[in-house]
Amino acid sequence: MPWPGSLEPPFRIIVPPAIVVRTPVLIGIYGGLMTLDYVAFKNQKKIPLRKNQLRLLLMGTHTAIPLALSSPRIGANLFFITLPWFYVAYSSVIPVEKYTYCEWLDSLQFLLLDAPADKRWMLATRKIPKLVLSEQEQQDARIKGVTRIARGIGKLIMMKLIVDPLLPKQLSSILSLPWLHPNSLFSTLLFGCKAYLFLGVADIGTGIQQLSLGIPSIDLFNFPMIASTPKEFWSHRWNLYMKRLFHLLIFAPEETSLIEGKEDIEKNKSSVVNQKIRGLTVFFISGIFHEILMLSLFRESTGENLLFFTMQGLSVLLEVTVRERTGYRQEVTGWRRVVCFAGTWFNFALTGRVFIAPFLRYFSS
Missing domain, CATH: 1.20.20 (F1FO ATP Synthase)
Known part of the structure; x- marks a missing residue:
């Protein structure tokens, strides 16, 4: 049986070819679907579903559509898969009922705004009616x-x-x-x-x-090439858009402000084990999402991206555990940073092959 990351994957999940639709037509379809997303969230109290249940339902819809319809352009398909999913996830943690449709379309700027967390949250919850800049x-x-x-x-x-x-x-x-x-x-x-x-x-x-x-x-990135540990890479340097979104979805408690400034409060309320489970959950969700991307873009899933993110989650868990047991919580500096840097990038060199394997097979065929 082939190993993951070899010329042939250990197994394949194959879906039939999608119906190819011109990109402008797909833009109209997804525009209509996102309008329905807005209507559903705005009237969520009238729907017999909790907000998280509604989010899962809409995410499932936006997972199914790319499996059935696709653009002839891979770049466009990637955009159609990720943007609606991102909007649905973010909309589940903000008061959409306080937004007009146009304001809702602009609301992602509050998540990605280069501003203190408390200001972002007050804008997202409409406690500040609009963003005012000098x-x-x-x-x-x-x-x-x-x-x-x-x-x-x-x-x-x-x-x-x-x-x-x-x-x-x-x-x-x-x-x-x-x-x-x-x-x-x-x-x-x-x-x-x-x-x-x-x-x-x-x-x-x-x-x-x-x-x-x-x-x-x-x-989007914060110089990931200089990361010296797996946790530094994934938490502080790689894909900061998703980092902020995952913080809202996984780490921020529902009863407090969903902002990064409240992270210490959450840590006090939750056990260390619970925090570790949430961290692994983030990597598991990332792996599942990438497998959905593989199915939508390449029409097959091999489980290798899920395996990669699982291994990276375990790497971060190992780092956190070692730091806890040794009491070494400060930033790595000096010769330790050099050693950790080498170990981190050897880890990526070793496990990264599992991640890139589906892409290499597809673009070589």
């Missing part, structure tokens, strides 16, 4: 937007000129090498670097938005 704050945001656009373009140039030439021409050839082969470890990290640089398109998109609106937002 001319100087808007100007600073636009300047940072230009910088973000330039950074995104720079990432794409670096990917094309430096990373791509180093990758094997037959992408899946890496999967035939032994796991500890130097070329396997190096290429795995290189593919991860390519993924990070490719997501410079997100910098360009959010930079254009920040330039046009003058509203400051957080970066």
